[in-house]
Amino acid sequence: MPESSVRFEDVLSAAEAIRGAVHRTPVMTCRTLDALSGRRLFFKCEQFQKVGAFKFRGAFNAVSRLPDEAAAAGVVTHSSGNHAQALALAAKMRGIPAFIVMPRTASPVKQAAVLDYGAEVVLCEPTLVARESTASEVQQRTGATFIHPYDHPHIIAGQGTATLELIEQIAELGESLSAVVAPVGGGGLLSGTAIAAHGLSDGMRVFAAEPAGADDAARSKSAGEFIPQTAPNTIADGLLTSLGQLTWPIIRDQVEQIITVSDEQIIAAMRLLWERAKLLIEPSSAVVLAAVLDDQFRSVVDIESVGLILSGGNVNLDRLPW
Amino acid sequence: MPESSVRFEDVLSAAEAIRGAVHRTPVMTCRTLDALSGRRLFFKCEQFQKVGAFKFRGAFNAVSRLPDEAAAAGVVTHSSGNHAQALALAAKMRGIPAFIVMPRTASPVKQAAVLDYGAEVVLCEPTLVARESTASEVQQRTGATFIHPYDHPHIIAGQGTATLELIEQIAELGESLSAVVAPVGGGGLLSGTAIAAHGLSDGMRVFAAEPAGADDAARSKSAGEFIPQTAPNTIADGLLTSLGQLTWPIIRDQVEQIITVSDEQIIAAMRLLWERAKLLIEPSSAVVLAAVLDDQFRSVVDIESVGLILSGGNVNLDRLPW
Numbered sequence: 001m002p003e004s005s006v007r008f009e010d011v012l013s014a015a016e017a018i019r020g021a022v023h024r025t026p027v028m029t030c031r032t033l034d035a036l037s038g039r040r041l042f043f044k045c046e047q048f049q050k051v052g053a054f055k056f057r058g059a060f061n062a063v064s065r066l067p068d069e070a071a072a073a074g075v076v077t078h079s080s081g082n083h084a085q086a087l088a089l090a091a092k093m094r095g096i097p098a099f100i101v102m103p104r105t106a107s108p109v110k111q112a113a114v115l116d117y118g119a120e121v122v123l124c125e126p127t128l129v130a131r132e133s134t135a136s137e138v139q140q141r142t143g144a145t146f147i148h149p150y151d152h153p154h155i156i157a158g159q160g161t162a163t164l165e166l167i168e169q170i171a172e173l174g175e176s177l178s179a180v181v182a183p184v185g186g187g188g189l190l191s192g193t194a195i196a197a198h199g200l201s202d203g204m205r206v207f208a209a210e211p212a213g214a215d216d217a218a219r220s221k222s223a224g225e226f227i228p229q230t231a232p233n234t235i236a237d238g239l240l241t242s243l244g245q246l247t248w249p250i251i252r253d254q255v256e257q258i259i260t261v262s263d264e265q266i267i268a269a270m271r272l273l274w275e276r277a278k279l280l281i282e283p284s285s286a287v288v289l290a291a292v293l294d295d296q297f298r299s300v301v302d303i304e305s306v307g308l309i310l311s312g313g314n315v316n317l318d319r320l321p322w
Numbered sequence: 323m324p325e326s327s328v329r330f331e332d333v334l335s336a337a338e339a340i341r342g343a344v345h346r347t348p349v350m351t352c353r354t355l356d357a358l359s360g361r362r363l364f365f366k367c368e369q370f371q372k373v374g375a376f377k378f379r380g381a382f383n384a385v386s387r388l389p390d391e392a393a394a395a396g397v398v399t400h401s402s403g404n405h406a407q408a409l410a411l412a413a414k415m416r417g418i419p420a421f422i423v424m425p426r427t428a429s430p431v432k433q434a435a436v437l438d439y440g441a442e443v444v445l446c447e448p449t450l451v452a453r454e455s456t457a458s459e460v461q462q463r464t465g466a467t468f469i470h471p472y473d474h475p476h477i478i479a480g481q482g483t484a485t486l487e488l489i490e491q492i493a494e495l496g497e498s499l500s501a502v503v504a505p506v507g508g509g510g511l512l513s514g515t516a517i518a519a520h521g522l523s524d525g526m527r528v529f530a531a532e533p534a535g536a537d538d539a540a541r542s543k544s545a546g547e548f549i550p551q552t553a554p555n556t557i558a559d560g561l562l563t564s565l566g567q568l569t570w571p572i573i574r575d576q577v578e579q580i581i582t583v584s585d586e587q588i589i590a591a592m593r594l595l596w597e598r599a600k601l602l603i604e605p606s607s608a609v610v611l612a613a614v615l616d617d618q619f620r621s622v623v624d625i626e627s628v629g630l631i632l633s634g635g636n637v638n639l640d641r642l643p644w
Contacts, residue, residue, distance in 0.1 A: 313600035
């Protein structure tokens with residue numbers, strides 16, 4: 001593999017840093033889904049992670065790396081999703097402040113979740129420019145360290161620990177994996193997944209699953225150059241963002257193929273996971289099963305067993321998509 | 323403990339019989355629910371069992387015990403719920419016929435689920451008398467062995483294996499349990515739970531959780547004599563039946579207290595398990611958390627850690643109760 005900004009050693013080191021603080025989430029299987037996909041599927045269940053998503057791995061790793069003096073001033077990010085809660089909890093566990101910049105339009109439930117973890121919410125206008133400038137203002141005012149949701153080496157390394165665990169757990173079952181599939185939004189999880197998988201096994205194949213309504217990664221990969229996401233439109237609301245400066249080269253070099261799927265496929269896969277496997281996951285997680293059931297992936301040869309990273313389970317139970 | 327029709331040795335023997343055929347389901351924890359209950363809670367997740375419910379344990383045990391000659395003629399039961407699917411699958415795995423008597427009013431989805439496992443569905447009028455007489459006719463016509471959904475020693479012993487596993491898994495975590503709580507309908511799971519828990523540890527306390535709208539077990543226990551269930555009315559549709567001739571004495575002698583909860587409490591507990599613990603369980607499973615959060619259970623002293631048997635996850639996703 002080409003040199004990348006995050007190395008396998010960084011993932012191993014993240015695994016050390018998060019040990020004991022992060023759940024070793026279970027790996028589940030479901031014969032019905034094996035039969036439907038024509039392969040043996042192993043689901044890494046990050047919906048059971050703290051804050052209900054893999055994001056806690058990266059956030060805890062990043063917070064734990066801060067020198068004491070910098071840490072004392074706290075951390076800041078802009079996010080209304082799982083990274084916000086993850087960073088808030090990681091900061092709380094270290095006993096340092098967290099400042100979370102959120103658009104005024106963020107739901108009261110999301111604001112409350114972050115406040116519950118003891119973070120300070122800073123509201124801004126609902127534009128990327130406003131988010132970034134507000135975060136920058138908070139940073140200057142407080143001295144807090146900015147922790148990007150995905151384009152940050154400690155975040156990428158932390159997210160990779162899910163795949164380290166998955167491969168270890170599969171080995172404990174006496175099994176092995178031909179391939180691993182992760183969802184792609186900003187690419188933090190996918191980059192970490194690729195680095196961890198290739199670090200443990202040269203022959204491990206890494207695929208990404210992406211909503212067709214936010215397919216910047218597939219288009220970038222196909223063009224061979226970074227193409228930002230504009231006007232995303234998908235139910236998978238954790239996968240709306242563009243790739244980053246750090247994640248794009250890793251994905252370009254270390255991911256074999258990006259499978260795009262429609263929202264109809266995502267909803268059908270979500271329902272299968274709920275109904276048949278009893279796995280309560282969010283649409284952004286269902287994307288990986290949708291990809292594995294898609295003809296693009298079915299036609300890939302020499303894959304017998306697949307690890308699927310289920311990224312999280314934070315879903316509005318009052319507004320299910322079926 | 324007084325002598326009972328099913329002994330601890332029977333549960334151990336069931337554990338041997340089902341080994342490899344039955345999933346060792348995970349034990350999950352959730353700090354939010356610990357905080358709400360004031361105790362450490364360990365959830366034994368039988369929604370991840372084959373057919374999505376603990377019922378497969380007893381059914382597989384019962385089917386495996388049949389001598390070859392009797393087995394060849396198959397098994398018969400009357401059920402429209404999880405026992406029907408469990409018996410159908412257990413019979414399929416042994417390669418013998420299964421005849422499932424169901425009321426004509428059973429949903430097409432439930433009929434299809436049993437047919438999928440290769441069983442023969444025999445429809446009857448939707449009364450207990452019709453179910454029993456139809457099952458009896460099938461038995462005489464085919465020579466199949468009747469496997470009662472709960473009032474059967476091999477069923478009770480099989481259901482007890484969930485608690486054997488739970489206590490073993492808790493020990494692997496370096497923890498121990500003060501008490502275990504199981505839901506009660508016909509009492510197969512609860513009886514097996516009590517026998518397993520007391521067999522492993524004299525001091526283990528056993529509680530039951532029952533819907534107030536189907537509280538025959540609580541009334542029987544309070545009266546000191548068997549009282550059948552009439553006109554049950556609760557959302558917990560797996561817990562509607564009366565106790566049995568075998569299960570009632572075990573529950574009378576080996577269960578400390580039966581906590582009754584309202585449907586409102588059950589729905590609230592179900593939502594907590596879905597939203598906070600990401601555990602997709604059916605209302606009949608939520609009853610145990612509702613009981614643990616109820617003042618009746620909170621006021622019980624000397625309980626620090628509680629094992630809760632989550633019985634299953636077969637729920638209609640188009641008709642959620644909130």
